[in-house]
Amino acid sequence: MRINLALFLLLILGLASCEDDTKDKSPSGADFNRQALFANLGEQVILPAFLDFANQTDSLKKAALSFRTQPDLQSLEYLKAQWVLTKYSSKRIEQLKFGPLNETRMYSLVDKWPTNEDFIEGFIKGSDPITESFIQTKGATSKGLPAIEYLLFENHQPASLLQQLIDEPRRVDYILACCTNLNQKALEIASLWSPLGDNYLKTYEESTLSGLDGSLSLTVNQMSAHLEFMLLTKLGKPLGKDLNREADPSFLEAYRSEISRHCLQENLIIFHQLFTGADGIGFDDYLNQLNARKSNQLLSEVILNQLDKVENQLQNIHPSLEGSLETAATEELYQALRSLVVLVKADMSSALSVTLTFTDNDGD
Amino acid sequence: MATSPERLSPTRYFSSVVSLAPLAVFRIIFGILMFFSVLRFWAYGWIHELYIEPAFHFKYYGFEWVQALSPAGMYGLFTLMGLSAIAMSLGLFYRLSSVLFFLSFTYVELIDVSTYLNHYYFVSLVAFIMIWLPAHRLYSLDVRFGIIRPALLGPRFFVDILRLLLSIVYFYAGLAKLNPDWMLEALPMKIWLPSKAGLPLIGPLMDYEWVAYFFSWFGALYDLSIPFFLWNRKTRPYAYITVIVFHVLTWLLFPIGVFPWVMIFCTLVFFGNDFHQAILNRLSGIFKVPASASFMQARLNTPLKIFFILFLTWQILWPWRFMAYPGSLFWTEQGYRLSWRVMLIEKAGYVTFHITDPASGRTGEAHPSDYLTPNQEKQMSTQPDLILQFAHFLEAKYQEQGIEDPQITAEAYVTLNGQGSRLFIDPEADLTKKDDSFAPKDWILPYEN
Numbered sequence: 001m002r003i004n005l006a007l008f009l010l011l012i013l014g015l016a017s018c019e020d021d022t023k024d025k026s027p028s029g030a031d032f033n034r035q036a037l038f039a040n041l042g043e044q045v046i047l048p049a050f051l052d053f054a055n056q057t058d059s060l061k062k063a064a065l066s067f068r069t070q071p072d073l074q075s076l077e078y079l080k081a082q083w084v085l086t087k088y089s090s091k092r093i094e095q096l097k098f099g100p101l102n103e104t105r106m107y108s109l110v111d112k113w114p115t116n117e118d119f120i121e122g123f124i125k126g127s128d129p130i131t132e133s134f135i136q137t138k139g140a141t142s143k144g145l146p147a148i149e150y151l152l153f154e155n156h157q158p159a160s161l162l163q164q165l166i167d168e169p170r171r172v173d174y175i176l177a178c179c180t181n182l183n184q185k186a187l188e189i190a191s192l193w194s195p196l197g198d199n200y201l202k203t204y205e206e207s208t209l210s211g212l213d214g215s216l217s218l219t220v221n222q223m224s225a226h227l228e229f230m231l232l233t234k235l236g237k238p239l240g241k242d243l244n245r246e247a248d249p250s251f252l253e254a255y256r257s258e259i260s261r262h263c264l265q266e267n268l269i270i271f272h273q274l275f276t277g278a279d280g281i282g283f284d285d286y287l288n289q290l291n292a293r294k295s296n297q298l299l300s301e302v303i304l305n306q307l308d309k310v311e312n313q314l315q316n317i318h319p320s321l322e323g324s325l326e327t328a329a330t331e332e333l334y335q336a337l338r339s340l341v342v343l344v345k346a347d348m349s350s351a352l353s354v355t356l357t358f359t360d361n362d363g364d
Numbered sequence: 365m366a367t368s369p370e371r372l373s374p375t376r377y378f379s380s381v382v383s384l385a386p387l388a389v390f391r392i393i394f395g396i397l398m399f400f401s402v403l404r405f406w407a408y409g410w411i412h413e414l415y416i417e418p419a420f421h422f423k424y425y426g427f428e429w430v431q432a433l434s435p436a437g438m439y440g441l442f443t444l445m446g447l448s449a450i451a452m453s454l455g456l457f458y459r460l461s462s463v464l465f466f467l468s469f470t471y472v473e474l475i476d477v478s479t480y481l482n483h484y485y486f487v488s489l490v491a492f493i494m495i496w497l498p499a500h501r502l503y504s505l506d507v508r509f510g511i512i513r514p515a516l517l518g519p520r521f522f523v524d525i526l527r528l529l530l531s532i533v534y535f536y537a538g539l540a541k542l543n544p545d546w547m548l549e550a551l552p553m554k555i556w557l558p559s560k561a562g563l564p565l566i567g568p569l570m571d572y573e574w575v576a577y578f579f580s581w582f583g584a585l586y587d588l589s590i591p592f593f594l595w596n597r598k599t600r601p602y603a604y605i606t607v608i609v610f611h612v613l614t615w616l617l618f619p620i621g622v623f624p625w626v627m628i629f630c631t632l633v634f635f636g637n638d639f640h641q642a643i644l645n646r647l648s649g650i651f652k653v654p655a656s657a658s659f660m661q662a663r664l665n666t667p668l669k670i671f672f673i674l675f676l677t678w679q680i681l682w683p684w685r686f687m688a689y690p691g692s693l694f695w696t697e698q699g700y701r702l703s704w705r706v707m708l709i710e711k712a713g714y715v716t717f718h719i720t721d722p723a724s725g726r727t728g729e730a731h732p733s734d735y736l737t738p739n740q741e742k743q744m745s746t747q748p749d750l751i752l753q754f755a756h757f758l759e760a761k762y763q764e765q766g767i768e769d770p771q772i773t774a775e776a777y778v779t780l781n782g783q784g785s786r787l788f789i790d791p792e793a794d795l796t797k798k799d800d801s802f803a804p805k806d807w808i809l810p811y812e813n
Contacts, residue, residue: 032571034562208562211619216559232731243719243728244765290558294784342714342777346745346785350712353559 032289033281034208038215040280042193042201045273049092050190056086057183060148064179067165068172076162079175080152084259086182087111087145091266093189095274098222100192100200108140110185113253115146117154123174130173132180144185146254148178153256210353217354220283223274224345230267231337234260238325239334249322261321265314272307275300283348292351299347306340313337377520378669384502384518384662385640386633388455390526391499392647393629394490395453398465401622402446411438414479415472418737420757422477422750425800430474444468452494455504455651457511459495466491477750478743482706483623486533490630493529493675497522498662503644503651514653518662525672526633529679531591536683536704538587545694545709547584550576551781552710560617586610594634607631618707689804695780695788695811697747698804713745713778713788717758720771730758730772746778748789748808755795772796780811 063082067075090111097107119142128134135143151171155161165172191197193204207215236242238251238260252260276282284300292299313333317324324330405411415421415432423430433441445468451461470488473479500506501515545551553576561570569575586606593603611624632639644651686699693700694709717730732741732754744750755772762770772795776788786809789795793807 032558032561210559210562214562228733232733236729236731241729243721243726243730243762243767243770245728290555292782299784338716342785346712346714346777346779350710350779351555351782353556353710 032286034216034286035205037277037281037283037286038208038219039205040277041219041274041282042204044278044280045270046096046204047190047193047201049089049096049270050186050193053086053089053093054183054186054190056082056089057179057186060086061176061179061183064172064176068176071162071166071172073158073162076152076158076165080257083145083148083152084257087149087254087257087259088262088266090145091263092270095223095226095267095270097226098218099204100198101189102222104192106185106189106192109144110182110189111145112140113146114141114250115144115150116141117150120147120150120174124168124170130170130177132177132184135174135177135181143178143181145182148175148182149254149256151175151178216352219274220344220349220352220354223271224341224349226267227271227337227341227344230264231334231341234264234267235330235334235337238321239330241334247325249325252322252325255322258320258322261314261317264321265311268307268311268314275303275307283352287348287351290351292347294343294347299343299351303340303343303348306336306343310336310340378664380520381517381661382520382523383637383641384498384516384522385637385644386523386635387497387499387518387526388501388503389640389643390630390633391455391458391494391497392453392503393632394494395449395451395465397622397626397629398449398469398487398491399446399453402442402449404622406442406446411442413737414739415475418476418740420735420740420754421475422740422744422753424474424477425749425802427474430471432475441468441472445472455500455506458500458504458506462491462495462499466495476740477701477747478740480701480743481621481623482704483620483626485702487626489529489679490526493525493672496668496672497525501660501662502653503647505651507653508651513660515660515662519664521664521669521672522662523633525676526630527591527595528676530627530630530633531595532676532679533704534587534591537706538584538589540683540703540705540708541580541584541587543694545781546580549781550580552708553577553579553583555710555782556618563616566616594631597636600634604631604634614707620707691804691808692811695778696805696808697749698808709781711746711778711780712742713776713785715745715751715774715776715789717755718773718775718791719758719762721762721767722769722771723767745776746788748805749800751776751789752795752798752800752805755798759796770796786811 060079060082063075063079067079093101094107094111101107116139119139123130123134123138123142141147151174152161155164165175193200195201204215207213210216212218232241234253237245238247238249240247249255253263254260274282276284284304287300287303288298294302310333313329313336316329317327317333321330412435415438416435418432421432432438444464448461448465448468451457452465466488469484469491473484473488498515498518501512501518504512506512507514541547546553550573554573557570557576557579559570561567563570590603590607590610593599594607596603608628611628614620615624683699683703686693686703689696689698691698694711715732717732718727719730720727732744735757736744736754744754751774755774758772759770773791773793774789774795775791777785778788779785788809790807790809795807798805798807
């Protein structure tokens with residue numbers, strides 16, 4: 001009940017913040033308002049993403065409860081569909097692993113992959129009651145979205161999966177316990193930023209200094225680090241880019257549900273929103289204000305063009321990344337994403353004077 | 365008897381004698397500064413982060429034999445560094461402590477090129493000079509305990525060599541700023557300053573272009589002129605106030621650690637005897653000289669004089685070695701280090717290494733972030749010799765895996781002073797077939813490619 005009240009309050013706040021005035025999109029002169037930049041990103045992009053995740057996990061928990069009450073094909077499909085929506089939402093907050101989400105390392109508790117199937121099967125075969133408090137004590141690779149994916153998508157035959165879940169109710173208990181735990185964690189994560197919780201939003205808006213803990217450095221370095229993570233881990237590894245490795249779809253993030261392509265898409269959507277500030281001030285405006293250029297073109301335009309290329313390449317992949325690993329289209333996607341990483345990690349970070357450093361060592 | 369040096373012939377100059385008080389004060393201050401630097405380094409966890417955690421260290425050419433020690437060894441080395449710094453400051457077993465400080469400090473600095481900082485190089489040079497100076501002949505525990513006979517006076521060159529080294533540092537830092545990017549485009553100040561706009565009071569100014577030009581020009585003018593104003597007795601007090609203002613400002617604006625404080629305190633050596641004697645008088649309780657002591661005059665023997673002159677000549681000539689290399693210095697960085705090019709360029713890059721096994725025809729990629737710390741990766745991405753070293757590191761890795769003759773190329777993109785990233789290294793060059801040397805690196809692509 002307390003959780004529902006908290007969720008309600010968070011939603012109200014989220015709606016209120018979404019109705020905020022549209023910020024001036026065209027800062028001019030030397031008075032670029034960095035606080036307005038971070039206020040816009042915090043209120044229009046970041047907090048709504050955390051609230052959406054809390055919302056989606058709540059729906060997922062309800063879907064799991066509904067399935068347990070009435071296990072049939074329809075409730076199973078609904079549960080699976082809700083898992084997919086929650087996963088998409090999770091991919092948007094994955095880009096936001098800075099500030100308290102990084103310090104508390106809570107994101108790994110909701111979406112650490114690959115999951116450990118042996119652990120999960122071991123817990124299910126055991127005799128301990130499977131409840132949220134049971135899941136709470138388990139490690140990150142035994143719970144969260146990937147664990148639920150394993151239980152819902154490993155078996156591709158709906159009827160067979162339904163029968164398996166009916167025959168083995170502890171599997172359903174495990175799903176429900178994971179969903180409940182996930183919802184709890186999502187609320188905790190949202191409360192880190194929410195003005196009704198720890199209110200990091202305020203800190204974020206006010207932290208306009210240039211140091212490592214400043215919002216500029218935190219956000220841009222995470223945008224850069226996450227793009228590189230997408231390139232090397234989400235694409236490079238399954239593509240077998242290491243000398244001694246073959247292409248292997250099981251290294252894809254969501255190969256069981258076959259939504260790895262869409263997961264990348266969601267990653268790019270939040271990147272796009274952070275970069276452009278959605279409908280308000282974003283890093284593109286800041287780069288334009290600084291007159292950052294590459295080859296006589298505004299750097300912001302070069303980055304947005306490259307982002308478009310990556311998004312288009314992603315659209316060219318059919319039917320799924322899982323089935324298209326060794327195609328020219330996927331290789332082109334990889335190369336396009338690498339070019340975007342260069343632009344963000346080298347050009348953008350340099351233009352904004354936030355190059356690195358994760359080590360606060362003296363410079364020069 | 366202090367006479368202005370310009371009126372002296374070389375012979376008279378080298379035979380002129382001054383008070384050694386500035387040396388004693390310098391010794392005390394330098395030792396304390398270094399002691400606190402060691403504490404600071406330790407407290408921030410940088411011993412672990414920079415020297416224990418990394419699996420790989422970038423080596424200085426010719427110093428490949430300098431290796432990181434075990435964790436206990438590294439902490440032991442820093443303990444030795446801290447203790448020798450404080451012993452130096454007290455003038456206790458000075459010759460031994462100054463040698464130990466120089467060796468321990470320089471050894472640590474030589475472990476990894478990616479931790480190179482100009483002021484660490486400066487500290488190494490000062491520590492080296494200090495070994496040979498009679499800075500412990502007055503107001504030291506060595507004198508108090510009768511380990512060495514006191515000397516209040518000594519050759520002027522003993523004091524001037526520190527002033528000359530400081531002058532070289534400033535003047536060459538100023539000369540390095542006399543380039544079109546710095547003077548005509550206010551780069552990289554134009555990139556760096558806006559990110560400081562959140563600072564209280566002066567922050568809002570940082571967004572204005574004229575402020576970037578002001579900082580660039582003032583910085584160049586300051587570096588080029590401050591040594592002369594510090595040498596001149598009349599302008600010295602005003603120059604020193606400028607030193608304080610300048611370095612405090614750089615400390616506020618840039619992440620340059622203890623460097624401003626090192627320079628603020630080291631430049632005190634330009635002040636005259638009375639100033640330093642007044643400081644020493646306050647410390648006479650600690651360093652009291654036995655009433656029975658007989659005073660000597662420190663001597664500068666000819667070999668040491670020649671050695672110092674050669675040292676200074678090297679310092680004057682070494683920064684010019686970049687002229688022996690083709691291409692843009694800031695782009696190739698051949699002859700860039702150890703030359704007082706301080707806070708001069710904004711550079712960032714991204715490197716992917718491509719590996720081919722000729723035996724099987726298989727290809728693959730390697731990514732520095734899998735092996736290096738973020739700081740190492742950052743430094744490597746823009747410095748060709750480090751990219752080469754890393755390629756050789758990968759070569760050894762793959763050979764361990766049974767690939768006898770891996771071919772390794774680098775796809776490196778670098779941006780310099782915000783001018784847009786471009787290819788940095790010839791992507792066709794097999795770096796396993798290239799060796800580091802002082803010869804020009806023909807596999808660095810020209811800046812204007």
